[in-house]
Amino acid sequence: MTSSYCADCRRPVLWTITAAGRRFAVDPDPDPGGNTAVYRDGTGTRRSRRPSDELPLMSYERLHIPHIATCPGRPAPLPQPRPAVLPQGVADFGAYQRKTKGRS
Ligand SMILES: [Zn+2]
Numbered sequence: 053m054t055s056s057y058c059a060d061c062r063r064p065v066l067w068t069i070t071a072a073g074r075r076f077a078v079d080p081d082p083d084p085g086g087n088t089a090v091y092r093d094g095t096g097t098r099r100s101r102r103p104s105d106e107l108p109l110m111s112y113e114r115l116h117i118p119h120i121a122t123c124p125g126r127p128a129p130l131p132q133p134r135p136a137v138l139p140q141g142v143a144d145f146g147a148y149q150r151k152t153k154g155r156s
Contacts, residue, residue, distance in 0.1 A: 060125030066090065066116065068100035076100050078116035086117040 058065045058077060065077040068090055078088055078100060089103045091113040100116070103109045 058119060058123055058125060061123050062125075063119075063123070065119045066098060068098040071099075071101045077119040079119050079122055081116075082114035083117045084115055086115040088116050088118055089113040090116045 056065060056067055056077075057063065064080050066080045068076050068078055068088075070076045076088075078086070078090060082090075087102065088100050089109050090098055090100045091110070093099050101107075103113075103115075109115065
């Protein structure tokens with residue numbers, strides 16, 4: 053078995069090798085909502101790749117969710133970009149304040 057555990061959260065993960073040759077952990081249970089196609093090559097090595105329009109999911113592949121997306125043991129891998137526009141609620145709050153001032 054090549055299953056292992058995440059060093060950060062100790063949950064079981066599957067280690068795969070990406071098309072670029074890097075180790076990449078995915079959650080062990082296939083999930084149709086995942087974005088990573090996982091299959092075993094002829095030597096039993098689990099390989100992973102991103103399905104694309106040119107190379108869609110094959111019948112021998114299963115979709116998995118990258119463990120980094122569900123791992124509670126480490127922060128998000130990339131800083132979330134700040135929204136360019138304020139959320140709708142913030143703008144509404146400003147309008148609400150102006151209305152309230154107008155009433156008093
Ligand atoms: Zn983890």
